[in-house]
Amino acid sequence: MKSYLTVEDILQRKHFEESEVVAGYEGLSRLVKWVHVVEVTNIRNLLNGNELILSTGVAWQGKKEHFISLVKQLIALQASGLCIEMGTYTTIIPEEVIEIANRAQFPIILIHKEVPFVDITQDIHGLLINHQYKILSDLESYSLELSKKLLTIDHYNEVLKMIRNYLQVQVMIVFHKKEEVQCFPDVMEQEQRTLLQGVKREGDSLSHKTPYSIARLPIKLLGETYAELIIASDERELTEFDHLILDRTATALAELLLRDLYVEEKRRVEETKWVMSWLSGKETEEGIYEHLAFHSSTVKPKGAFVCIVKLDSIPQNMSVQLTYFKLAFRSIFDQQGFSMFAIEKANNIIFILVNERSPQTWKKRMKEGLTRLKASDVVRKGMNNKKPLFGVGKFVNKLSDIHKSYQSAEETLRIKDRLSEQSDSYFYEDLHVFRFISLLSRTVDLNEVVDEYLAPVIEYDRKYNGKLMETLKTYLVCNGSKQETARQLFIVRQTLYHRLHKLEKLIGKDFMKHEKRLALEFMLLSYEFLTTSKPIEEKDHDAL
Template identity: 20%
Template sequence: MSENRQPGPSGRAPTVADVLALPVVAGGDPRVVAGEEHVDRPVRWVHVTELTDPASFLKGGELVLTTGMPLPDDPAGVRRYIDELAGVGAAALVIELVRRYHRPPDALVQACRARGLPLVTLASDVNFLEVTQVVHTLILGHQAEAMRRTQRVHEAFTALTLRGAGPEEVLRAAAEMSARTVVLENLVHRALVCEPSGSVERAALTDWERRSRTTPATDRAGVSGPEGWLAAPVEYQGERWGRVVMLPAAHPGRAFGPEDVTVLERTAMALTIARLTHPTPWERTAHRNALRELVEQRHRSPADARARLTALGVPADDTLFVAVLADLPSAEDAAAAEVRLCEESAPQGPRVLAGLLSPTRLGVLLALRPTRPWREAVQRVSRTALDAAPGATVSAGAPAGDLADVARSFREAARVAEAADPGLPLPSGRSFHERSDIGLRRLLFALRDDTRLQDFAERQLGPLLDHDARHGTDLVTTLRGYLDAAGNKTVAARSSGLSRETVYQRLRTIERLLGRDLESGEQRTELHVALHAVDALRALPPAGRRPGRDR
């Protein structure tokens, strides 16, 4: 009987079409003469009958086999016979054209077509007992395999729960098990987590809120809405937090089955436990993940990024984007600033996306109307961060007119943060740093860890610094005053409180130690840059913060 093993794809019950492909049935030359569009119906059992009222013995899903002997002679009786089979949900009717009929009666064909019941004729004898044995073996094998798969689903979700998995990991597992796209949304129809399977985020999330609102909520896992979503509520003791949705397969003909329902129910349960055990709200985690994807450009395409952001409720069209980074003294300060910023931005609607990018770095994406002054919005963010932690350093990138340029704006904000020398004051009325603040001193401060800058400063000023260290002199200060005076020795002497002769003597000593000509404008410039480099190398950011190191 090995040639009659499972004919269809593993993982699903055999269908009418699968049964007809079995050698034990194919030998009878089966022909589908009505209801061809429904041969994908699953076969739950096989029932051999010669009764005039077989429907009373059926429960639905049976493949009914008959020689045709009990069929009524009159068309009305035939219609009643088929109506009863269709009413109880029989999978198909198979009639053998050997004993009573050599072609199917027209009334039988018409009745089956009217009720959408597949009618299959067999041109030669088929051993009905053997068909029953083979198909039942397949069905029982499928049921056993389905039980094993269900057990694996339960074990997988139990392991996720015990491991303390968050919503992203839970949905990723659900998408892998079901080979379908799975989405978690909150009560206001914001798509917080999307795990696509076989499709891109753009296809799954485009126009999400409208599509979601046309899909009615259900009290338990079930299919609803115009697109046929399989959805289940995520709730605990009557308090509902959102729902998890499994989208239909991209290709038609693959309906949701019991295993999909099991996966979704276990997903909802795991999400409930994750919500109870994880203190961070889903929305905040979703914002963090969305920001990191934008900063690191982990989207497959700009269209995917746009769909992801829009599904979170952040406008992506006709919008000016500004990237802001707040570096905080400690992880506790960063977490407090994140909470405070999220609370204060809530009344403005979904035009602020905020989240931790690292333990001490808070990222903020402002989605502003093009006519709105962006510096005022950044200033408000900066004041909020400074109120939460006075030691914060806030930096902004240049505005981006398109979502594709947001990563560039964040990179620029990071460069500004690296150049934010704490020793230099900000312009009056502004509490954040921006690109225009980066002059020579800030640029050198940003490059302070570069060994090439360190080597340059040492080659230019090393002998002079060594001399001051050995002899307790302060020739570096004299050199600084001279260079700040643009090479004017009289101004340098006056500003230092020294006589001109003393300054002249010290400058000659400096020239000798460095082997430089202080009358050369180019060499004075090199020495002046080296002095600023030494200042940058000696400067340290505030305790606990190293701009750019936590990214």
């Protein structure tokens, strides 16, 4: 339906049968909200806009400058057009007036047959009033149809299609948090940019000109602006009816989106609860396979493992980047033969990766995937300089043993987080002796054990600024080769002999015997673990 009246519509009425448009042809689509008779030249406080003006010309009779001033005032006040009764007071329209009206696309209509203005106003005002009643009726019908549609549709696109077909305008919805824009009907990328620039300028206090007539309304969910519904037209000016339809549609969209969010949140919570239960070891092998068969029927499990991605913090404005990160993670590791389940916990993203290829190649494929992920733009540029820390747990053949992989992935992160010099490996099985050191540090006073073996050497280096600890470590790594030790330390043989003699005095001449040498190597690694660790607060492990 047509929700507005234009100058062109008015010209179809019987009283305008002998009328002529002499200027402003391009403005015949201007809206008409009222008809007003004007017989004065100063009208700055008499109009509200969108009035069609009727005049005999008596006010400017013989005074061209008054006529020009009146036309300029009407244009500035956004009148719809000027209808002049020709004959009695006006016989000719000056060229200057026609030029001004053409530039402003302001219609000037000449009425060549004498018609009482009261007949014209009664006719058009009656038409406008009847039109308003029809608008209210149509608005109620639209609202009723929209309410019925909400009961049957599954996607908001149906609502956008409905308002598009009803108003014949371009419709856009902008999702703020997702930074996503959808247009209905679809438009080319360049046109979409032009539309968005018009929307931005329309809200600018500087009121930049835009080729579109635009109306916009926020869609609020739970007190927050979730999206914005926008309608635009480059063919006509939007009316109050358009705004009313926009308001009804935005309300309906809010109801639909809130319903969808509730369903999605409920599904996500249920999925998260199940994954957490799986990670805690509460799910049986049979139950896991049943769940996978129902939700991921194409997955053919051949073992699984857990990968934890830790960030220092996850600010609210990173929600979009995290979504892209998870999408990139899924895309990359899907190509490597893994199906994925993901949940967020504190600053961690926990991924369960179900292997679908040969178990013998899982580690190689995982390494390749992590290398690709770390080199991707989503990690290098999209994480706000938050470098993620990866911890990969051990591979388990039984899906019900995934809690063991989860615990080992946590242990991997715990160890890697404490070491100041990060290992190139992300895997629990590559940490070797540090796994035992970490375990020992939580059960005994590791400092006391280290002091038992290395306290004299540590004290000597502290007191004399010596290099005995470095010498001992290098000497053991070089399997007792004095030539290689001296070369790696960049010292002469005589200096090395002097240091080794000092070490024998401090820790005994037997420090190169097999059992004691193993103990010293273990204590050196423990000392490095303790002295290079980042200062962290020990936290109890929350049970899932």
